[in-house]
Amino acid sequence: MADYVIGIDGGGTSCRAALADRNGTLLGCGKSGASNILTDPDTALRHIAEAAELAFEDAGLTPDLSSASAILGLAGNNVGGAVGYVTERLPFARSQIVSDGVIALQGAIGDEDGAIGIVGTGTVYIIRSHGQFRSIAGWGFQVSDLGSGARLGQLALQETLLAFDRIRPMTPLCEAILAEFDNNPELIVDFARLAKPGDFGRQTPKVIDYARRGDETALRILHTGAAGIDEALDTVTALSGDKTKLCLLGGLAPLYPPYLAERHRLRLSEPRADAMTGAVELAVKAFPPGARMEACA
Amino acid sequence: MADYVIGIDGGGTSCRAALADRNGTLLGCGKSGASNILTDPDTALRHIAEAAELAFEDAGLTPDLSSASAILGLAGNNVGGAVGYVTERLPFARSQIVSDGVIALQGAIGDEDGAIGIVGTGTVYIIRSHGQFRSIAGWGFQVSDLGSGARLGQLALQETLLAFDRIRPMTPLCEAILAEFDNNPELIVDFARLAKPGDFGRQTPKVIDYARRGDETALRILHTGAAGIDEALDTVTALSGDKTKLCLLGGLAPLYPPYLAERHRLRLSEPRADAMTGAVELAVKAFPPGARMEACA
Numbered sequence: 001m002a003d004y005v006i007g008i009d010g011g012g013t014s015c016r017a018a019l020a021d022r023n024g025t026l027l028g029c030g031k032s033g034a035s036n037i038l039t040d041p042d043t044a045l046r047h048i049a050e051a052a053e054l055a056f057e058d059a060g061l062t063p064d065l066s067s068a069s070a071i072l073g074l075a076g077n078n079v080g081g082a083v084g085y086v087t088e089r090l091p092f093a094r095s096q097i098v099s100d101g102v103i104a105l106q107g108a109i110g111d112e113d114g115a116i117g118i119v120g121t122g123t124v125y126i127i128r129s130h131g132q133f134r135s136i137a138g139w140g141f142q143v144s145d146l147g148s149g150a151r152l153g154q155l156a157l158q159e160t161l162l163a164f165d166r167i168r169p170m171t172p173l174c175e176a177i178l179a180e181f182d183n184n185p186e187l188i189v190d191f192a193r194l195a196k197p198g199d200f201g202r203q204t205p206k207v208i209d210y211a212r213r214g215d216e217t218a219l220r221i222l223h224t225g226a227a228g229i230d231e232a233l234d235t236v237t238a239l240s241g242d243k244t245k246l247c248l249l250g251g252l253a254p255l256y257p258p259y260l261a262e263r264h265r266l267r268l269s270e271p272r273a274d275a276m277t278g279a280v281e282l283a284v285k286a287f288p289p290g291a292r293m294e295a296c297a
Numbered sequence: 298m299a300d301y302v303i304g305i306d307g308g309g310t311s312c313r314a315a316l317a318d319r320n321g322t323l324l325g326c327g328k329s330g331a332s333n334i335l336t337d338p339d340t341a342l343r344h345i346a347e348a349a350e351l352a353f354e355d356a357g358l359t360p361d362l363s364s365a366s367a368i369l370g371l372a373g374n375n376v377g378g379a380v381g382y383v384t385e386r387l388p389f390a391r392s393q394i395v396s397d398g399v400i401a402l403q404g405a406i407g408d409e410d411g412a413i414g415i416v417g418t419g420t421v422y423i424i425r426s427h428g429q430f431r432s433i434a435g436w437g438f439q440v441s442d443l444g445s446g447a448r449l450g451q452l453a454l455q456e457t458l459l460a461f462d463r464i465r466p467m468t469p470l471c472e473a474i475l476a477e478f479d480n481n482p483e484l485i486v487d488f489a490r491l492a493k494p495g496d497f498g499r500q501t502p503k504v505i506d507y508a509r510r511g512d513e514t515a516l517r518i519l520h521t522g523a524a525g526i527d528e529a530l531d532t533v534t535a536l537s538g539d540k541t542k543l544c545l546l547g548g549l550a551p552l553y554p555p556y557l558a559e560r561h562r563l564r565l566s567e568p569r570a571d572a573m574t575g576a577v578e579l580a581v582k583a584f585p586p587g588a589r590m591e592a593c594a
Contacts, residue, residue, distance in 0.1 A: 142489040158440040192439040
């Protein structure tokens with residue numbers, strides 16, 4: 001019987017799986033729905049199995065999840081109860097749940113020491129130094145995640161109300177946001193009261209768009225976000241050294257470099273692979289062929 | 298039959314009433330519970346009547362609410378449905394609901410043109426110019442109210458997490474806040490996720506306390522808050538002129554002047570009276586003796 005490794009990259013919107021042989025040679029990929037183990041562990045379990053089965057099919061194989069050993073990079077991996085519940089119910093021969101940041105770092109920089117900053121709806125930094133992991137920021141938009149999409153969007157709404165009140169200039173960005181809310185500031189307030197990070201984040205593409213056209217407010221928002229990222233990257237550099245690799249990942253990663261301090265901009269490198277590939281690499285290392293018999297015993 | 302005027306200052310935590318004769322001479326005061334007409338209009342109605350009855354008793358009179366004409370300054374006065382519901386059910390001979398800001402401004406500066414800034418859990422500015430009112434800010438802590446108690450408290454938690462992550466220095470203020478959350482940043486995050494403005498605001502006394510001792514983080518937070526207030530006061534001055542009265546009211550009003558720009562600090566004057574007194578003054582003006590018969594007809 002052949003056996004396989006599987007790398008899973010699961011999050012709040014989708015779950016991606018890669019199937020590889022024991023040497024890490026990629027055989028097939030699959031994708032399914034949300035796999036948030038905190039908010040809905042049973043759905044997460046179903047989508048994890050579904051993505052893995054699709055990866056088998058993509059490889060031209062009959063799905064046999066019990067023949068595979070898996071590394072799963074999942075948001076919420078630091079919450080003990082959820083991890084225990086999910087681990088017990090996973091369909092793989094052997095499984096290990098790690099943080100989504102750890103597989104992203106492995107994919108981006110490989111086995112070396114170094115660091116990544118994931119700048120999407122939230123912002124988090126992961127450092128590997130002498131094999132030890134450490135994360136910075138990522139506490140959520142209410143009190144953290146400076147520079148994240150959620151914070152930029154929230155700032156855009158704040159700037160719009162400041163412009164409405166004539167405290168700051170009414171620029172085209174503010175006019176566009178006000179128009180979206182029927183020129184009624186009360187509707188912005190109603191929206192903000194209940195908005196989740198992703199809701200705020202949906203204002204961010206507009207900020208980027210108007211910044212490109214030189215909009216003063218949009219540029220101020222991006223400079224504020226970049227300042228928050230610069231400060232965090234100073235700490236990342238202090239912890240990881242300035243000779244190691246540093247990658248920015250996430251939806252806003254392509255946006256920020258022109259706004260960052262030169263000392264960080266010049267250090268950035270392109271990620272070598274994605275998080276799912278990182279999970280496969282970790283699985284190859286975590287489950288060497290010799291370990292199979294014991295684990296199956 | 299004698300008749301009276303009543304001034305009501307009602308908000309989320311208490312309702313205060315002042316009874317006066319038709320010349321505005323104060324006869325008695327009463328205080329009861331919350332009177333938020335948006336969240337609980339029936340309780341608000343009960344507490345309004347209770348405070349007014351206590352004012353009659355304080356004056357040595359048998360309560361007779363139907364002999365009084367009232368101005369009620371109530372938060373939420375700009376929400377039509379709530380105002381209609383409450384107005385129809387008020388026990389007074391005649392009633393008019395205005396904003397809590399309007400009675401505060403009347404109390405603080407009297408009949409002149411001028412402006413007030415109310416800096417408490419939220420922040421709002423009210424301007425009277427040629428008899429017309431205008432308000433600025435006050436849209437809530439998520440996207441407005443820079444410098445408010447809620448925003449200062451939220452910043453204090455953010456600074457604490459930045460210090461925990463070594464992005465900014467760990468100062469005694471941050472240590473005190475961390476200790477309050479069992480030195481567990483996750484507990485700060487859990488708190489912030491559900492915190493209401495008043496919950497964040499409860500961190501603010503600590504910020505003030507540590508700022509007095511020279512704490513770098515506390516001072517940074519207060520300077521950030523003061524910068525937001527300075528910016529708003531520039532707009533207030535542009536709208537009201539720099540020759541008119543300007544008062545700061547609210548729980549944080551005594552705190553801010555040393556941190557404000559000199560151009561604003563030198564303009565500030567002490568409020569001449571409180572909001573309840575402002576409501577009485579407005580009631581005397583709104584319900585002159587000659588108008589009584591028509592209104593009762």
